[in-house]
Amino acid sequence: MSPTPTVRPAEPDDADAFAACHLACWEEAYSTLWGAERFEDMDVARLAARRRKEIEAGVADHYLVESDGQVVGIAIAGPTRDEDPQADRELYAIYVREAHQGSGIADALLAAAIGDGPASLWTYRDNPRAAAFYVHHDFIPNGAERTDSEGILEIRMVRR
Incomplete structure (x- = not known):
């Protein structure tokens, strides 16, 4: 039996696995919404280089979850980037591999990334699964x- 996956801050050496998980999650979540041509321009090495720089610079907080040696979930959060801030903290991204959804990993990632205080996020309007997850964690659309x-x-x- 494998140990329970735990959330931890990502290190620069995690950038390749972090980026690979991020891209795999995008493909699982958005293949029909985005279309194949959008994925053709995506490069794991380029995404990993960007994540490595962000992690090293402390630009944002990066978290990951590993299961059986594989990164299966990621989250990125930091100060709000909105011109009209609704909270000081913003969730920039949270993704869990399809095979691990519903396991509680996303809950743990969310708690690590933004805690339980005020925060904001942006999500696709036509993403009911994500919206339901956020509503479950007390987020509401603000218009x-x-x-x-x-x-x-x-x-x-x-x-709030």
Whole structure:
């Protein structure tokens, strides 16, 4: 029996595995929403280099969860980037590999990344699974909307 996966801060040496998990989660979550052509431009090495620099510089807090030696979940959080801040802390990303969803890993990642205090995040409007997860953790849409670089609508959710 394998040990219970635990959340830990990511180190620069984790950047490759962190990026590989991040990209795999994007493919699992957004393959139909984004389309194959968006994934063609993605490069794990480039994403890993970016994550390594961010981790080394302390630009944002990076967390990961390993199971059987594989990174199966990641989270990134830091100061809000919004021009009209709704909270001091923002969840930039949280992803768990499909095979591990529903296991409590996302709950643990969220707690590590932003605690239980006020925070904000942006999520795709047409992502009901993510929205349900955030509502379960007391986030509510606050009416703000924006589009990502591909024109997909995102909504802001806030926890007071």
